[in-house]
Amino acid sequence: MAIYHVVGLGLAGLAAALDLADRVRGTAEVRLWEGAGHAGGRCRTFFEPALDCEIDNGNHLILGANPAVFAHLDRLGVRDRLTGLDETAFPFLDLGSNTAWTLRPDRGRIPLWIFDPARRVPDTSAGDYLAAWRLLVAGRGATVAQCLDTTSVLFRRLWEPLAVGVLNASAEEGSARLLARVLMETFGRGGAACRPYIATRGLSDALVDPAVSHLAAQGLAPAFGARLKEIVRDASGRVTALRFAGETINLGPDDRLILATPHEVTRDLLPGLDAPSGSRAIVNAHYRLAKAPRTPPHGLALLGLVGSHAQWLFIRGDVAAVTVSAGDALAALPADEVARLLWREVAQALSLMGEPADAATLPRCRIVKEKRATFLQTPENAARRPGTQAGGNLFLAGDWTATGLPATIEGALRSGASAARAALSR
Ligand SMILES: Cc1cc2nc3c(=O)[nH]c(=O)nc-3n(C[C@H](O)[C@H](O)[C@H](O)COP(=O)(O)OP(=O)(O)OC[C@H]3O[C@@H](n4cnc5c(N)ncnc54)[C@H](O)[C@@H]3O)c2cc1C
Structure with missing residues (x-):
């Protein structure tokens, strides 16, 4: 009986494992290997003693335009573990000028909102938005900054925060094509596709634990702590x-391997593979507030910040968590310095929201530095993303493979499904 090995149980590996488990039933064996002591990889929840509660390794935003995420949840029967925020109201604060505004896109596809000063970014005109067509027709080698007027208010208040958030790279280095793809799949499709979703209780609760339980119910228990050497x-x-530490597993002529490890690990395991190189960091600061802010009824809120180090503020109950993407410089600072620096900005934002917070008194806090949060999403690296088929019985999966999307949960899940499909059809 053929054996399908899946190595690396982040979301890509889990998606591959779920598909294999559903399809091979009794006709082949599936074996799962994960180097860490848990599944989920870069997308996980853990108990943080300093805060006395569970937190995610970093804020993760899911969008209505992420069909693979919703298919994953539906398969596991846990769609209700994500909460959707208002699709027509995206609040922003410019902490440099203490200006607040709410971007209010249309529910439909036609972007009438750009013609309405009350629904677009202050101090911008409809023409500024239309100039973004250059992004949509960008060549493979173009960066975001090369396609836009980087001196404009719209760049500073919208395009730059979006580019950094989506690509985890500065606008000067990030691939214009990758950003354009996301804009087409979100703003290009109207409100429901732009709708932001947050894991209600945490990433593991929504995306990881149900997958591991589903696999266990089919008799598939992953080998944790099994690092492929x-x-x-x-x-x-x-x-x-x-070859794992202390164990070698031989593959028979019909056996297959789906390798779902991060790009740099995969490059080490497969010398000579042409693949993206370099990574960018994401820093998250989680603050346990004295009391939960008066956010919308479900207790969850998302706020874009500009003019600050802090970029996106997520509020879940009494935890305010702030994200800094392309945060390599910040990640190099000591954690307590990062905590104080970002708290001053979070306190200012909370105060502007009508939830006064003392910038001088640091609440209980945890800094999480993900130094290799995603591959470096430059045009050059985007062109070097390998496909699923890696020759013979080897298949690649991961957010860094050639999904056409930036490195995201959606891309990771799609890549896992493609790898399973390819391995099964070989
Ligand atoms: C802080 C942060 C914020 C993010 N924000 C968002 C967001 O808002 N929206 C979004 O869509 N995406 C976001 N992402 C990206 C998203 O988390 C990733 O795209 C996704 O989790 C990648 O999944 P993966 O399975 O491809 O890789 P990974 O999650 O990296 O999984 C790879 C797995 O392989 C294992 N492994 C590594 N080496 C070995 C080895 N030698 N042997 C065996 N196993 C090994 C690892 O332990 C890991 O479990 C964010 C990422 C971070 C870090």
């Missing part, structure tokens, strides 16, 4: 053995 291939490129 070496992949042995024969002259034709076929994988013949997997």
